[in-house]
Amino acid sequence: MTATAAGLTPRRRVARSTLRYRWWVAVLAIALVALMLLYVMLGPVLFTPDLVFKALVGQPEEPLHRLAVREVRLPRVLMAALAGAMLSSSGAFLQSVLRNPLAAPATVGITQGAVLGAVGALVLTFGSEGALNDLNALVPVAAIAGGLAAGGLVYGLSYRRAGADPLRLILTGVVVAAGLSAATSFLVLLSGSHADSIIRWLVGSLSTRTWDHLVFLLPVAALAVPLVAAAIPVGNALQLGDATASNLGLRTELARAGVFATAVVLAAGSVSVAGGIAFLGMMGPHLARTLVGSDLRRLVVGSALVGAIILVAADLLARTFSLDWIPLLNVETESGSRVPVGAFTALVGAPFFIYLMRRPLRAQA
Amino acid sequence: MIVLSCVSAGVVLGSLAWGTPTLSVGKVIDALFGAAGVEDSHRFIVRELRLPRVIGGALAGAMLGASGAVMQDTLRNPLAGPELIGVSAGASLAVATIVAFRIPLPRIALPIAALVAGLITGTLILALVSLKRNPMHMLLAGAALTALINALVIAVITLAPNFGGVSIIYRFLVGSLSDVQWDEIRLASPWAIALVLVVLLAGRPLNVLKLGDEVAEGLGVGVRRTRALLFAASVLLVAPVIAIAGPIGFIALVAPHIVRRLLRTSDARVVIPVAAVTGAVLVLAADTAARLALHPHEVAVGLWTALLGAPTLLVLLQRSMFRKRPSI
Numbered sequence: 001m002t003a004t005a006a007g008l009t010p011r012r013r014v015a016r017s018t019l020r021y022r023w024w025v026a027v028l029a030i031a032l033v034a035l036m037l038l039y040v041m042l043g044p045v046l047f048t049p050d051l052v053f054k055a056l057v058g059q060p061e062e063p064l065h066r067l068a069v070r071e072v073r074l075p076r077v078l079m080a081a082l083a084g085a086m087l088s089s090s091g092a093f094l095q096s097v098l099r100n101p102l103a104a105p106a107t108v109g110i111t112q113g114a115v116l117g118a119v120g121a122l123v124l125t126f127g128s129e130g131a132l133n134d135l136n137a138l139v140p141v142a143a144i145a146g147g148l149a150a151g152g153l154v155y156g157l158s159y160r161r162a163g164a165d166p167l168r169l170i171l172t173g174v175v176v177a178a179g180l181s182a183a184t185s186f187l188v189l190l191s192g193s194h195a196d197s198i199i200r201w202l203v204g205s206l207s208t209r210t211w212d213h214l215v216f217l218l219p220v221a222a223l224a225v226p227l228v229a230a231a232i233p234v235g236n237a238l239q240l241g242d243a244t245a246s247n248l249g250l251r252t253e254l255a256r257a258g259v260f261a262t263a264v265v266l267a268a269g270s271v272s273v274a275g276g277i278a279f280l281g282m283m284g285p286h287l288a289r290t291l292v293g294s295d296l297r298r299l300v301v302g303s304a305l306v307g308a309i310i311l312v313a314a315d316l317l318a319r320t321f322s323l324d325w326i327p328l329l330n331v332e333t334e335s336g337s338r339v340p341v342g343a344f345t346a347l348v349g350a351p352f353f354i355y356l357m358r359r360p361l362r363a364q365a
Numbered sequence: 366m367i368v369l370s371c372v373s374a375g376v377v378l379g380s381l382a383w384g385t386p387t388l389s390v391g392k393v394i395d396a397l398f399g400a401a402g403v404e405d406s407h408r409f410i411v412r413e414l415r416l417p418r419v420i421g422g423a424l425a426g427a428m429l430g431a432s433g434a435v436m437q438d439t440l441r442n443p444l445a446g447p448e449l450i451g452v453s454a455g456a457s458l459a460v461a462t463i464v465a466f467r468i469p470l471p472r473i474a475l476p477i478a479a480l481v482a483g484l485i486t487g488t489l490i491l492a493l494v495s496l497k498r499n500p501m502h503m504l505l506a507g508a509a510l511t512a513l514i515n516a517l518v519i520a521v522i523t524l525a526p527n528f529g530g531v532s533i534i535y536r537f538l539v540g541s542l543s544d545v546q547w548d549e550i551r552l553a554s555p556w557a558i559a560l561v562l563v564v565l566l567a568g569r570p571l572n573v574l575k576l577g578d579e580v581a582e583g584l585g586v587g588v589r590r591t592r593a594l595l596f597a598a599s600v601l602l603v604a605p606v607i608a609i610a611g612p613i614g615f616i617a618l619v620a621p622h623i624v625r626r627l628l629r630t631s632d633a634r635v636v637i638p639v640a641a642v643t644g645a646v647l648v649l650a651a652d653t654a655a656r657l658a659l660h661p662h663e664v665a666v667g668l669w670t671a672l673l674g675a676p677t678l679l680v681l682l683q684r685s686m687f688r689k690r691p692s693i
Contacts, residue, residue, distance in 0.1 A: 102505075157679065171501050171682055174508040179675030182668050185539065189664055199534065203519055278512060321524075339523045343516040350513030354493060354506055 021298050024291045028305040032081065035309060039077045039316045040069055071210070079209045080315045080341075081308040082217060083274040086224065088284025088307020089300045090266035095285050096235045096296055097259040100169060101356055104282030105147075105267035108173035111281070112180035113150020114264075114271040116187075117142035119201050122194075123187045135212055140220050143268035150180060151264055204277030204342030206315050213273050220269035224262070228300065231262040235296045277342045279349020280310055286356070314344040369639065373646050377423070380653040381415050413547070421545035422652045422666070423645040424553055425606040426616055428560055430644020432602035433617025434624070434637045435563060438571040439595040444504050444681060446618035447483070447603040451510035453612035454518070455486025456600075460608055461518050461537040465525035472552055480604035486510065487600050501682075532665075539667030540611035542652050549609040556605040563598050564641065568634030570595065575633070613648065613667045615674020620644040622681065 008016065041047045045068060047055070054060055055069035087105060094103040094110075105111040121142035154176050158169040181202065188198050200207070234255045237245045242252045267281065288302035318341040381393045388396070388407060395403045396411040429447070436445045447453045459482035460475055462468070470478075490510055494503045518537050535541055570591050573581045578588050606613065620643040624636050651669040658664060 157683070167501060167505075168682075171504060172679065174505065175675055175678050175682060178508075178671060179679075182539070182671035182675065185535065185668050186659075186664060186672070189535070189668070190659060203516070278516070339520045343520045343523075346512050346516030347520075350509045350516070353509040353512075357502065357505055357509070358493070 017293060021292045021302075025301060025305065028291075028302070028309065032305060032309050032312070035312050035316070036077050036081065039080075039312055040073045042316065042320055043068070043073060075211045075214050076206055076209050076315070076319075077312060079214055079217070079273060080206055080312045082214070082221065083206070083270040083277070084280060084284070084307040084309070084311025085304035086221070086266045086270040086307075087274075087277060087281045088288070088303040088310070089228070090263040090270070091281030091307075092285035092288065092296065092299050092303040093231060093235055093259050093263040093266070094281070096239045096294070096299070097256050097263070098169060099239070101286070102170045102282065102353070104279070104285075105263065106177065106276065106278045106281055107170050107353075109150040109154045109176040109180060110147040110264055110267050111271060111276045111278070112177040112184070113153075114143040114147035114268040115201050115276040116150070116180050116184045117144070117146025117268075118272050118275075119184050119187050119198055120146070122198060122201075123191050135216050140217075140269060140272040143272040144220075144265055147264040147268040147271070148261065150176060151260060155260070200340050200342075201271075201275040202342075203340040204275035204345070205340035206274055206318075207340070209273065217269060217273050220265065220272065224265050224269060227262040227265055231259045232296045232300060235259045239294065239296070274311075275340075275342065277311070278346045279353060280307055280314075280345050282356075283345075283349050283352050284310060286352075310345070310348075311341070314348075315341040317341075318344050369642055369646075373642060373649075376646050376649045376653070377419055380419050380422070380649050380656075381411055383653060383657055386410075417547045417550050418542055418545050418652070419649060420550050421553070421609060422542050422648045424550070424557060425542070425610050425613060426620075426645035426648030427641040428556070428602040428606050428644075429613065429616040429648070430620035430640040430642070431560055431563055431637050432599045433619075433644070434621040434633065434640040435567050435571065435595055435602070436599040436617065437621055438575060438633050438636075439592055439599065440503070441575070442503055443622070444501065444618070444678070446615070447599065448511075448612055448614040449504055449618060449678075450490045450507035451486045451514060452483045452490075452600055453603060453607060453614070454511045454514035456480070456483035456604055456607040457537050457612045458482060458514050458518050458521070460611075462521050464537075465522050465533075472548075476552065476556060476605040476608040479607040480601060483600040483604055483607070484597060486514070487596060491596075535665040535667070536611050538612070539665050539671060540613035541665035541667060542610050542648075542655075543663055543665070545609055553605040553609050556601075559598070559601050560641065563602060564638045567595060567598060568632070568637055571633035571637075575631070611665075611667060613670055615670045615677070616644050616647050618681075619674055619677050620647060622677075 037049060037052065040052050041049065045064075047065065047069065051061065051065060052069055055065040056074070058066070060066040060069070090110075091104045094105065094108065095101060098108075105114075118139045121136060121138040125136050125138060154169065154173045157176070158172040184202060188195050188202070191198050234250065237248050237250050238252065238255055238259065240248075245252050245255065270277070284307035285299065285303040288299055288306045291306075292298040292302040318339050321339055321344075378390055378393060381397075382388050382390055388411070392403070392407060393411055396408045397416070399408070433446045436447060436450075437443055439445075456479035459478040463470060463475060463478055490503065490507055493510075494506045515538055519534065522534055522537065532541070532543075536544065570586060573584055573586050574588065574591060574595075576584075581588050581591075603617070621636055621640045623643055624639045625631050628635060628639065630636065647670070648666065651673070652666040655664045655666040655669050658669075
């Protein structure tokens, strides 16, 4: 009670961790803004920061600059930041409430369920003229429903009297996710001429996102805010263990379901504009936890920032990557790549997953 | 055995007959053997379009079934299968890279590249997950590795100079028999020798391995070497399938389980050949369904097998999670 190992009183320790938290939030926020600026600068046409600024305030040197900055790159980067933040904070909730380091929207099937819902809504609502309307209000609703159903299924299948065993939960999630992805692929194949544009929902892509999509996402984000505010204290209590949480007056199963639903809404919102981006929802919270600790009040903010940074960086890479970077390959390519951003997050995320999977095992041994 | 051969004959005839146009069994047989009075179009449809696809499907299914049987016993893991531990995906990445970038290699090189890449991925997964651990860890690591490699496959295909659209993505991600013609059969059929060898030779050492490492050593079997050889053999069986059809999933996982259940034996000498036949039947049935179900759309056969296989895997998972030591 008197002094900790570091020789500090508890009060000073709290003060120090608060300082550390504020410091990291500031650093991450600055990094995010800098990265977003870089995102807007780079591309087929390079802009210097002052050109970007002029285009932003509406006094571009050329009309084209205004178009490139304000109508193409700016909405896309904002979308990347928002989708990344939502997905990553969703992972933070899931990891705390399931007390499972491998939990993430994509590993418990939520992402794939949401993708199935979103794609199903798209395929069902082809306009009479056959146009693909991806701003359909049904899409986020169906995504949330799909995410809830899939998450509930996985949780139910892996639940036993002693609670859901972490490994079992993830395994069931992986298998359910595989089945759901196959079902989505069916729908994609059925969609005929739209297949090319729908398939990016499977891997996650931000190409051709505009202001309309951003506005479209706002209702979901607005719905998520009160949910997140309510879920943070509940999730914090659940983190202490079911016994403690119920001593604190929580009905644990109900509380867990509520936090779970919050995570689904966040992930489904992200899916309904960006598709099923893999592994981000797992990486974000882990990196954030090492920086700001596991108190959900801080972890959610940290995860959102880290997730936004990762997705903006990955999409910058996806947007600009070209085979010319690999000197050995002499292939002519067009400028600008079509590689979906989800491919890049998976390249980083999958090794991270394997690392996480091995780590607790080593601790046991 | 009798039931199985009747079923397989039925499936073969069915997949030759159904389609547009649907032919009667008599007409199919006439067209096959070139009897007089067969319309040229029918002969072409049966001999040039459907027959190679049926042979390719049967070959692919047989190799997958045998590969799964060998792999599950070798790794002593009922949840093993080339598609679950990343081997299929790795092999598919190699083939996709060669095809998408038009790397000037002879066609013979496709299955060899698939083999090399499959062996590399297999070694990687074995290095990541120790055999003595919970069999589910391998499944998890395999899922992560597959996700990683599939991301690479998508990157490779979308970066390729002329993006072939959705169908080529499915060809390399889930597997499809729609490209199989006589050329592909010629490419893959020499590898069937491997299938015969495995069926003849692998049963005994597998049965010995199943007795446990110590007993096997006592019987004079080099456990590590045998296991490595058998694992390589199971990858070898998958490589040509990937080269001609892509990573068709869940056949290798499911076929041996069906056989063990139906015949109530786990004797590898029996399981391997019967699993091969079962795999062939499963792939042919799935491919016929893929051609017909959503006509005129053709669904990649790998999607059907994944849709049917994922629930099966869930059942297996539920079952094995309650056993302390999953037995094979």
